[in-house]
Amino acid sequence: MSRIGQSRIGLSSYAFFWQLSDQVSEPLSIHDALKKAANLGVDLFQICDYAPLEDMNDGDLAAVRRTADELGITLEVGTKGIRPEHLRKFLHIAGILGSDLLRTMFNVPGHTPGADEVVETFEEVLPEFEAAGVRIAIETYEQVPTERILGVVRRVNSPYLGICSDPANTVAALEMPREVIDAVEPYVLNMHIKDFAFSRKQGWVGFTYSGAPLGEGLLDYDYMVKKIRPKERNINQIVEHWLPWQDSEAETIRLENQWTQQSLDFLRSK
Template sequence: MKIAIDSYCYHRYFGEVYPNLEQAPDHQMSLDDFVARARAHGVQGVSIESFMLDDSSPQNLERLRGLLDAAQLELVWAWGHPHGLGSGARPDELADLIRNVDIAKALGAEVMRICAGGRLTRPESWDEHKSKLVPLLREAAAYAADQGIVLAMENHVDLLAAEVLELLDAVNSPALGVCLDTANNLRMFEDPMLAIEMLAPHAKATHIKDICAFRGSPREFGFWPSVPLGEGLIDIPRTLQLLRSHGFNGLLALEIDYLHPAHGTEEEAIAKSLAFMRSVLADHRSATHA
């Protein structure tokens, strides 16, 4: 398993600021800046959000791939934030998903995270939800398989853990697995460790994220802010142990979305989180060799 950063940790610097929760920063970042930050943090990989790419020309993709190769950073390409396929209600987005499979391939990624929906797109009927999604996911997985790419569908506050497994079973393709977000199912009032135990065997990518309860309504996003790893409600050491036990050898991509205001800057939270992850992995190695 390789320690990594998801570019969404810097979402404010790419123009996505949560209304009434965050303030816009005094400057913007480019993907070149993000790669430089990742190098400075000494990680082994990055997950890059597709909405942060402002130039998908072949020349720019070749340049970005060269930058990642020079930094020796493994890549997961990430498509679909915030609404993805709209929980099946946005079939027109399939074309953009497929376009991004080609981008992932051009950048040298072997895994592409996708969102089937988001926290605002989930319909009331699971039967309707599933029936609309499955054909789209089948077509996407078939195309990805032809390109040598594995799609990793995130539990994106749109799917309960058992529903994710139902979709995987219905599509039944080795080109479709899971991007395991460690915190999102708590935001849906599921036991987070039970969700992690269910999804870890199918993980092809991860968002390693910790959250806590804050203020307001637990049905609102702002109630569940991100905190540095090890300081919230998610059992990160147990999560990493489960991933290892199921043979996961991909990127442990730190993700911070809305950062709890008591926990400083993004850079401070990232540094604390990466130090915690390194410590946990070192403990696991020591226990293995004891």
């Protein structure tokens, strides 16, 4: 499978997770986040699991698209769930925003579909996605074994259905990142880039599994890109973070911005 277009480094709304949330006194709007991305020299932004997106009407969505266009930013869209009506809603959103990719996951609260249901759903809706030129990328994550996700992708067997690679997620299911990278490599349409690490909890009782600045944790980035070859295959790399809340709002925002800049510097140096 190859990506249509150019391979680019982009930011996810997860790179501004805390600044977009109501945990801060003055949350960013999605328009603000796009402007921050542009100021960092980024021309690709993935609006991923951003709840307000679902409540926007077509006029609101068109306004987001106008902001992105004015800033020279291409948009991608991410959601969770595979119910047909939900996928069609996000196909509509993707159309207005100009996204040629929809990242999703199988499970949402109240709906954990089996493989047969997922296959049937994709076989039903993919012709509409293909007609619109929008691909679906299923993210690797701990709630669904990677091999089960790959089984669905293989059964559907469409260039419009593939994988959003994120080996950090699968560690929680005791799937080793390198093994996941090896398994998903032929099917990758999109990459989420975030580093991760274990740290001892207080008293050395157990561990915390959390984010780390890119290049300082356990993510073997060089191995991953050697296997997946995003530049050769024109696969976009989207920066995310797993940054825990710090001692204060100011410190959390400062560190979130620092991690974003470090991630961009790291990827641009490769």
